[in-house]
Amino acid sequence: MKMTATIDAAGTTNLDLDGDLSRQTYPSVAQARRAVLATATTLAEQTREDTRLRLEDPSGARTLLVAADGTTAQQEAVAPAVERGCVEATAQPTAQNPGEVAASRSRRASGPVSVEAPRNPFVAAPAVVVEEDPIDEDPILGAREAIRGPQNLQQTLAQKPTPDEETAAPVDVTQATLWLVGASGGVGTSTLAGLCSEAVADAAVQEPGWACRALLVCSTSAGSLEAASRQARASATGRLAYELAGLVIVHDRPKNRITKPTLAYARSVARMFPVAMTVPYEPAWREVGVTPTPSGTRLRTVLRRIEKIARTGH
Numbered sequence: 377m378k379m380t381a382t383i384d385a386a387g388t389t390n391l392d393l394d395g396d397l398s399r400q401t402y403p404s405v406a407q408a409r410r411a412v413l414a415t416a417t418t419l420a421e422q423t424r425e426d427t428r429l430r431l432e433d434p435s436g437a438r439t440l441l442v443a444a445d446g447t448t449a450q451q452e453a454v455a456p457a458v459e460r461g462c463v464e465a466t467a468q469p470t471a472q473n474p475g476e477v478a479a480s481r482s483r484r485a486s487g488p489v490s491v492e493a494p495r496n497p498f499v500a501a502p503a504v505v506v507e508e509d510p511i512d513e514d515p516i517l518g519a520r521e522a523i524r525g526p527q528n529l530q531q532t533l534a535q536k537p538t539p540d541e542e543t544a545a546p547v548d549v550t551q552a553t554l555w556l557v558g559a560s561g562g563v564g565t566s567t568l569a570g571l572c573s574e575a576v577a578d579a580a581v582q583e584p585g586w587a588c589r590a591l592l593v594c595s596t597s598a599g600s601l602e603a604a605s606r607q608a609r610a611s612a613t614g615r616l617a618y619e620l621a622g623l624v625i626v627h628d629r630p631k632n633r634i635t636k637p638t639l640a641y642a643r644s645v646a647r648m649f650p651v652a653m654t655v656p657y658e659p660a661w662r663e664v665g666v667t668p669t670p671s672g673t674r675l676r677t678v679l680r681r682i683e684k685i686a687r688t689g690h
């Protein structure tokens with residue numbers, strides 16, 4: 377069974393079921409996607425074969441195979457075209473009136489004029505040496521700027537036995553799968569996913585599918601919070617292929633080290649999502665050989681809330 381769907385940024389959906397045309401408006405792009413996916417799933421159940429869904433929404437065009445259990449397999453995808461912004465015209469400098477020009481000339485004429493002494497072209501100018509402050513001490517490198525490895529580094533590493541690394545298995549995507557997407561790098565999506573059940577997947581291992589639910593994870597750094605706000609706007613306009621169901625802010629420093637402006641901005645970003653949670657700063661997780669464990673009431677509460685969102689969607 378073939379099905380074609382078009383969703384615009386306002387949630388208006390046009391469906392084509394083998395010539396049977398229909399039009400419906402939903403409150404958001406996310407709800408329109410869920411309705412289209414539900415229709416494709418129903419068709420797959422009735423026809424007992426996968427529904428070939430060709431759709432186009434603000435996140436781009438793609439073709440999916442929708443099974444009777446609601447799982448999807450993407451066949452092809454095309455990213456949306458990026459509109460080029462308008463180039464602002466450069467303002468021309470305003471002309472001065474004759475009075476201002478005369479006054480400016482008078483000020484230049486009355487001021488002292490410095491004339492450099494002629495330089496002998498056969499004598500090189502003295503080199504100016506700028507003395508820098510001593511390099512600060514580093515706990516790893518000490519006072520050195522950098523260190524070099526051995527010349528036969530590749531041969532040395534090749535001779536050392538390496539532990540067998542298992543290839544990450546593909547995520548078994550179901551309707552209960554919840555993705556953790558990092559707003560920026562190093563925010564802890566892998567750590568959080570490791571503390572949750574198999575229903576919670578790390579987007580760094582496998583990209584979320586179309587119309588899937590995801591939680592955005594960011595830190596309390598300015599760049600990560602700004603990235604989270606941009607992702608919230610992109611999700612609201614349907615430019616993300618998946619739906620952001622909430623935000624998880626991971627503290628990357630002790631709470632007494634966060635400034636008031638950063639806290640205020642973090643609260644404003646948190647209000648841009650349906651639900652927002654915070655994970656406290658865990659210094660032990662940064663140490664070598666330490667296995668992260670859910671310590672503390674807030675962290676355990678957040679993990680239970682993430683599992684609940686995976687099961688119920690909210």
